[in-house]
Amino acid sequence: MADDKDVLRDVWFGRIPTCFLLNQDEVTEREAEPYYLLLPRVSYLTLVTDKVKKHFHKVIRTEDAEEMWFEYEGTPLKWHYPIGVLFDLHASNTVLPWSITVHFKNFPDRDLLHCPSHSVIEAHFMSSIKEADALKHKSQVVNDMQKKDHKQLWMGLQNDKFDQFWAMNRKLMEYPTEDGGFRFIPFRIYQTMSDRPFIQKQYRPVSPEGNVHTLGDLMKAMYPVALSNEGEPKRFQVVIHGIEPLLETPLQWLSEHLSHPDNFLHICVIPVPSD
């Protein structure tokens, strides 16, 4: 399984080239240059954009600087989604680099959560892990871990330390062999056009008959619209981490290898780009 390790590494070190532009309405002392950054797919916006804030604070008046928030083509970007999810959902198949508009004023309280400090991100991250483990192991594994182990998970993500993270995360990916997989697969299906933020349901990786569920099965069960019928042109793409895995890919393997650090499998269903 050397490929699996590579997959894990590729997944961990995925980057999105982003150009941060200051919103034109912001009052600046001198012209604000755009800031380019390679954002990690697996991290969160507010965790990795300190440099952006510092860069733009040089040009805006300090008294104008409120909480920074981001927006892409009018849509405020929720920081509690992983960056990769945001990109795949909103801006995949668009011209790179991804142009995000930085705002410092008029924080949209109805659309976004405030993120006053990193501890908020940590709390959110940890709660996602616990939720995932609850689905996977009835929270046994995560509860057995010590506080420092939890901290390690967070520090690994924060500092972009693959090894440090996976040292702990490995435990969360284990399952008793007799089960054949997790109890339930932690997943979320995101759609662009929907009033629901995401679809999340209980879904076993192995059918009661013992069949290994695949991605296709999951989609058929959860969001059959996404799948195109025979003979029809494909209308939707099922994107995870910026790639379209084959629908035959087993769900258990996906959950082990293509999950985000928060142990969830974030699936984006986006319409096929019409060139």
Added chain:
Amino acid sequence: MEQGVWRRHVSDQLKQRDRVQRQAFEELIHQYTRLLEKSELQAVLSERYQPDKYDLQRGHEGGCVDGPRSDVLQQEVSQMRIKHQEELTELHKKRGELAQSVIELNNQIQQKDKEIQSNEAKMLEYHQQISGLEGDCRDLRGLLQDLERANQTLKDEYDALQITFSALEEKLRKTSEDNQELVSRWMAEKSQEANKLNAENERDTRRRQAKLQKELADAAKEPLPIDPDDDIEVLAEEAGKGGGETSPSRMLSRTPSKKITQPPPGGLLDSISNIFGRRAPPPFSSSPEGSETPSGVCAEVRVPTTAIHMFDAHDGEVNAVSFSPGSRLLATGGMDRKVKLWEVVSGHCEPKGSLTGSNAGITSIEFDSAGSFLLAASNDFASRLWTVEDSRLRHTLTGHSGKVLSARFLLDNTRIVSGSYDRTLKLWDLRSKVCMKTVFAGSSCNDIVCTEQCVMSGHFDKKVRFWDIRAESMVQELQLQGRVTSLDLNHDRTELLSCSRDDLLNIIDLRTCSVRHTLSAQGFKCGADWTRVTFSPDGCYVAGGSADGALYIWNVLTGKVERTLDRSHNSAINSVSWSPSGAYVVSVEKGSKAILWSTCEGGGANVSR
């Protein structure tokens, strides 16, 4: 191998994704970020280079990126910095100076503003003053014009009046010339008449003399059965006296142009009656009262020598004194509003009665020619008439608007003329008791005397005015040198005596109306505006009292003081009266006393004080 398919697919997909998304941009973004950082650093460094000199060294020690190049750069920079520092200090200095000058200029400007304000205020004041003065000027000009007009009208009126006046003067001159002519003619006629009368009288006397001589001669021829010694003595005395008497009269008759009456026949008649048995009374005796002879009789006049009787006549000043025509009664009037009657008996004045009724001081007294009425003028603007017998007030003549200074009977005793301080003379008729005529004399009248035809008044304005009674107008004016205080006529009314305030007594000839004698004396001072002087009854002497209380007697002929009696009165003598008999003189003074003077014959006459 299904497993581998999807696994490989995923792996390939991931790889491709990374190629597209990451690798294409990684380097670019990295370089961009570096450039950004560099530029920021450069900006920071360049800022820091300017203010801090020592950054150079730090830069040096800090190990700059380019060593040698930074030296030159630093040198240049330091040079520039030095230049800039110098410029800066210069500019600072200049700025300080400019600030100073700005402050000074500001101060000056403020001062000037203040001055301007004060000047403007002053100008405003001056403008107001100017407008005020202009207003005044206009008013004054208007006033001036009015005054000029008024002046012009006054001048015109004056011219007109001047013309009228000159015309009237001319008329007056002509009339007075005519008057003069008429008077002279009348005088000439009168003198002719008088000459004729004289001639007749002379003829008469000569005839009588001749007759008498003849009779005497006849008588002498007859033998007389008498004692020759006594009668002859008596006769000799009488003859001598008669001679003595005639001689002064003859002496008098030698003086030219003097009208004489008939003294010698009177004296001779007396002597003749003496011859026939009547004892001749002493020459001083006065004729019995009531049988007054008209002015043809000249009494025996002696110049008094001593004060026989001094008595208190009134309470207060005694203003007037007058003998009755019979010489027995004396009336005095004073400021105590009374007229007192005194009887002269053997050298004494016995109080006989007092006439009351006046409301103010008495100024002049006159008995009528019969001696039965007494007229007194008073300061209460009225004259009063009393009967002497019973001292009853008969008439009060009011009408003057000033003090009545003198009131006199006209010769017919039916009319009275009074002169007053109100500058008028009033003629009163006693029968109807009204004022018949008022003439305006022009000046306050101090004294009046009357002849048959003429009234003479002496005035405050130094003139004596002559008024014709029948024509009831003024015929003559005589100018004297002083205010006329008193007038008196001699017994034959040929001469007028006036006393004036210039201490001179003038004797005026009535026919020529000119001053014949002027009498004065050293020490004689006319004491008041009402000082009265008098002729002696024969017209030979004039008696007047002085302000120092001395009584002066002048001799008319010689013009010299005959006697001065100055040791009796203590205050100014107001009035003098000579008894018609010639024996007594009474003078009254301011000090309420009256003194009876006479010649002291027989020595040791009663002098009671």
